[in-house]
Amino acid sequence: MSQSELPILPVTFRPTRTRAVLLTVGAAMFAVITAIALLLETLSPGERVSFIFTALLLFGVMLLLSRPKVEADEAGVTVVNLTTRRRLEWAEIVKVNLRPGDAWVFLDLSDGTSLPALGIQPGIAKEQAIRDARALRALAEFHGSGTHAD
Structure with a gap:
């Protein structure tokens, strides 16, 4: 050269494609898990918080992998x-x-x-x-x- x-x-x-996939999957997982936590009427407030916290952790892992x-x-x-x-x-x-x-x-x-x-x-x-x-x-x-x- x-x-x-x-x-x-x-x-x-x-790796822009890999990054795009990781961030998209992370955001989708966060949205789905959060929606489930909010829509399930049988969950207590503590269980809802734990669902959302788990969703945040998973999204954080995807962010780390895209770094x-x-x-x-x-x-x-x-x-x-x-x-x-x-x-x-x-x-x-x-x-x-x-x-x-x-x-x-x-x-x-x-x-x-x-x-x-x-x-x-x-x-x-x-x-x-x-x-x-x-x-x-x-x-x-x-x-x-x-x-x-x-």
Whole structure:
């Protein structure tokens, strides 16, 4: 990928279809469970509250699952996974990997570790994930090499 083909920074990579499905399902579950809690006449007020609380918990899980993203800017990359957020300088990223069968991208880091980047995952949008992984790889190679003009 040439410098002119690199994504314009800042850029955010996220599984948008998966996110849309998770948020839609979460909202639908919340609405249905809440409606059931309010419509069932045999439930006590405490039981209604527990139904609605359970609906909120389920919606919260869907929100958590829809959280992953990878944000790239001039200074580096922020990887947001389910419960963690990590900021990396471009020079820390040695390699961007998305091998056949991988559930998401892995970043090989200069300290010898590997960091999963759940924001790029082939799930229901394989071609988009491949394009995003290639774009992130090109950005990491360009910015990490120190050859670009600041």
